[in-house]
Amino acid sequence: MPLHITGAADAALIELPWEIPLSAWPEEHIAALPRGLSRHVVRFVRHGDGVLAVKETNPEIAHKEFEILRELERHHAPCVHPVAVVSGRTTPGGEELSAALVTEHLSYSLPYRALFSSALRQGTLKRLIGALSVLLVRLHLLGFYWGDVSLSNALFRRDAAEFSAYLVDAETGAMHPRLTDGQRAYDLEIATTNITGELLDLQGSEDLDESVDPFEIGERLEKKYHRLWQALTEASTHTSNIRMRIAERVRELNELGFDLDEIDMQTTDDGTAIAIRPKIVDAGYHQRRLMRLTGLDVQENQARRLLNDLDEYRAWRGGDGDEHYAAHEWLTAMFEPTVRAVPRALRGKLEPAQVYHEILDHRWYLAEASEDDVSLPVATASYVKNVLPQKADEKAVLGRSLAEMTAELPALREEHGDSYERADPYVNDNTHGWGGVPEPEETEPPTVRRQSVLGAASAEGDAASPRSPASADAAGTPATAPSVA
Ligand SMILES: Nc1ncnc2c1ncn2[C@@H]1O[C@H](COP(=O)(O)OP(=O)(O)O)[C@@H](O)[C@H]1O
Numbered sequence: 161m162p163l164h165i166t167g168a169a170d171a172a173l174i175e176l177p178w179e180i181p182l183s184a185w186p187e188e189h190i191a192a193l194p195r196g197l198s199r200h201v202v203r204f205v206r207h208g209d210g211v212l213a214v215k216e217t218n219p220e221i222a223h224k225e226f227e228i229l230r231e232l233e234r235h236h237a238p239c240v241h242p243v244a245v246v247s248g249r250t251t252p253g254g255e256e257l258s259a260a261l262v263t264e265h266l267s268y269s270l271p272y273r274a275l276f277s278s279a280l281r282q283g284t285l286k287r288l289i290g291a292l293s294v295l296l297v298r299l300h301l302l303g304f305y306w307g308d309v310s311l312s313n314a315l316f317r318r319d320a321a322e323f324s325a326y327l328v329d330a331e332t333g334a335m336h337p338r339l340t341d342g343q344r345a346y347d348l349e350i351a352t353t354n355i356t357g358e359l360l361d362l363q364g365s366e367d368l369d370e371s372v373d374p375f376e377i378g379e380r381l382e383k384k385y386h387r388l389w390q391a392l393t394e395a396s397t398h399t400s401n402i403r404m405r406i407a408e409r410v411r412e413l414n415e416l417g418f419d420l421d422e423i424d425m426q427t428t429d430d431g432t433a434i435a436i437r438p439k440i441v442d443a444g445y446h447q448r449r450l451m452r453l454t455g456l457d458v459q460e461n462q463a464r465r466l467l468n469d470l471d472e473y474r475a476w477r478g479g480d481g482d483e484h485y486a487a488h489e490w491l492t493a494m495f496e497p498t499v500r501a502v503p504r505a506l507r508g509k510l511e512p513a514q515v516y517h518e519i520l521d522h523r524w525y526l527a528e529a530s531e532d533d534v535s536l537p538v539a540t541a542s543y544v545k546n547v548l549p550q551k552a553d554e555k556a557v558l559g560r561s562l563a564e565m566t567a568e569l570p571a572l573r574e575e576h577g578d579s580y581e582r583a584d585p586y587v588n589d590n591t592h593g594w595g596g597v598p599e600p601e602e603t604e605p606p607t608v609r610r611q612s613v614l615g616a617a618s619a620e621g622d623a624a625s626p627r628s629p630a631s632a633d634a635a636g637t638p639a640t641a642p643s644v645a
Pocket residue numbers: 194195196197198199200201202213215240241263264265266269270271312313314315328329330331
């Protein structure tokens with residue numbers, strides 16, 4: 161059978177060395193990025209400006225997974241983007257090779273094993289489980305049965321102080337018009353078993369913080385899942401104030417990051433009350449609002465944080481004016497100059513929205529420590545100088561104390577002032593040098609960057625306050641990511 165590529169209209173795909181087993185592809189094609197555990201051979205391959213993930217498997221499975229990913233994508237589910245299936249591969253000697261599923265490498269994403277170096281800590285783990293339960297609820301709402309939910313089969317992106325989870329392995333999945341309670345329960349059971357197993361493995365290799373109980377965490381997913389499912393789908397019954405109840409229900413869903421298009425109302429059988437049930441829920445409430453206002457496409461919690469900052473900016477410049485106009489001003493006076501102030505060489509470290517979020521945290525810490533206001537340009541300069549360059553190096557990060565950083569604030573104020581200058585050094589470059597996949601380090605092992613490194617504790621719920629760091633648990637160490645070939 162001749163070589164057959166189904167999927168992307170990308171002629172250059174044919175130039176990859178499909179006649180060689182993936183495990184033996186020349187290093188010049190390979191991108192050294194962290195990868196999770198897998199059954200199949202999976203490798204990252206440089207291709208044009210981007211990076212592809214190539215998985216060798218049998219042709220039926222490759223095609224099935226490709227179709228499922230396509231369908232999930234049509235429903236805007238968070239998953240990797242399918243590019244092509246390559247089949248009919250043979251060596252020059254005529255020996256048959258496995259088919260390959262090609263997906264786009266999900267930029268800035270990390271497998272869970274790359275999120276820690278010495279040990280996976282309770283707080284990080286809880287966030288991972290939180291993100292995974294949101295993902296599972298979203299998939300179940302679409303009628304997708306996953307069949308192999310695990311930490312390894314998801315990818316995680318930093319999303320302000322939280323993580324967002326993306327489905328990476330859809331091999332066992334299937335789309336149904338609607339899932340039965342039994343199917344959902346079974347998927348959850350598999351999830352609990354898999355996650356407990358993954359954590360026991362980590363415990364066995366002493367990669368799990370001692371305070372973590374693998375069984376408790378396994379069950380945690382189930383609890384979070386049920387809470388969310390209930391909030392999104394169950395009917396509530398009311399006898400009075402129906403309008404207010406509906407508004408409350410909508411607000412509650414928005415707070416959870418979901419948007420709703422319809423609400424179903426029914427009088428109870430005896431006619432004394434009204435049951436309301438949200439009908440169509442879609443994740444990404446803050447994401448869409450920020451997109452509408454500014455055109456920025458970021459993740460949900462990042463959007464929440466940026467919207468808070470925008471609201472604060474709007475209040476500071478006095479008020480009620482047009483929201484769209486204020487958003488435009490905020491974008492050009494605050495967000496864009498901050499993002500541009502990051503030197504190009506450091507831009508592969510974190511997504512722009514994540515950097516902005518971290519700078520807001522950094523500003524808060526500096527303001528607390530110096531008991532004085534710190535302008536955004538000053539906070540940015542301090543962050544770019546003291547935090548970002550050293551994210552990959554634990555000792556260096558921890559070596560600079562908050563006291564040292566506050567001591568230099570007067571000099572930074574002198575240099576950077578209260579607001580950004582309006583000049584745009586990258587006026588012809590509307591990406592400002594961001595975007596694309598971070599350049600993999602050539603010789604260093606893959607490293608992972610952390611949240612704010614300053615580590616002061618903050619209460620849950622702080623995320624809502626624009627000037628407070630959303631969480632400090634993720635303060636910690638850069639990681640070396642194991643990879644499986
Ligand atoms: N598109 C992608 N972007 C980023 N990482 C990916 C991508 N595809 C696969 N990976 C990495 O490869 C690992 C294994 O992929 P997976 O599809 O789970 O293989 P298997 O079916 O063999 O378990 C994942 O955990 C993930 O780390």
